[in-house]
Amino acid sequence: MERLLHRLSGVVSRHRGWFIYPQLVFFGVCLFYAGNELQFRTDPNEMFSSDQGYVRDWSEVQEEFQLQEDLVALVESEDFEKNRQFVERLAARLDQETNLFKNVFYKRDLRSLGSKGLLFLPEPKLDALRESLQDYEPLIRTFSQVSNLASLLSEVDTQMRTGAAEPVETHPLVKVVPALTRIVQQAVESTRRPGLPPSPGLTALFAAEGTPVPGDYLNFAGGRFYAVTCAVASKPLEE
DSSP states (O other): OHHHHHHHHHHHHHOHHHHHHHHHHHHHHHHHHHHHHOOOOOOGGGGSOTTSHHHHHHHHHHHHHTOOOOEEEEEEOSOHHHHHHHHHHHHHHHHHOTTTEEEEESBOOGGGGGGGGGGGSOHHHHHHHHHHHHHTHHHHHHHTTOSSHHHHHHHHHHHHHHTTTSOGGGOTTGGGHHHHHHHHHHHHHHHTSSSOOOOOTTHHHHSOTTOOSOTTBOEEGGGTEEEEEEEEOOOOOOO
C-alpha cells in the first residue's frame, strides 16, 4: 500500500494536468446544469412523498377547488400596544381589499357565533366576565351614549361632578378608573402612528390589571409576536 501511494503521488506530480483539467471541465458542466435545471420548490407538500394517499387527495382537492395556503403576517416588538395597533390597522387595510384577500383573522370574535357564542367560554371565564360587567356597568352605560373619546371624557366628568357629594370609595365610576386610563393610553398611542386609529374595544375594559396583552388577539410568546392571517381571494373557475 505504501509503494502504491508513492507511485500514485509521483504520477499526480508529473502529470498534474491529467487530474486538474478534467475536474475543471466537470465543475463547468455542473455549473451549467445547475444554472439551467436547478429549481426551488416552496410547496411544503414537497416534503412528503407523493405516493402517500393523503398527499394525493389534498393535491386533488387544491386543484379542483383552487385552494391556496393562508398568508401570515407576523409582527414582533417588545411594545405590546404597538403590536396591537399595527395588526388592527393591517387587518382594516386587508378587509378593504376584497378583490385580493379574504378570511382575515387576527383576533377571536364571539359575535360571529351569534347568540350561542358564550357557550364556548369556560365557566370560570364566564364568572369573571359577569363580575367585570357588574364593575364596569357605569362606564358601559356611559359608552353607549358617546361616539368619541372627547364626548366620553366629557360624560365621565359630568358624572363625577354630579356625584361629587358621595364618598370617593362608593362612587360608581371609581372602579373603572383603570379602564379609563387604558383607554386614554391607547388613544395617545394611536395619535403617534399614521392611519385610522383603531377602537380600543372591550379589551380595554376587561383586561386584567397589569396585563399588557389582550387575550382575544392572535399572539404568541406573551404578546411579543402578533399575527394576522388571510387567504388569497380565489379566482373564478374557468369553464
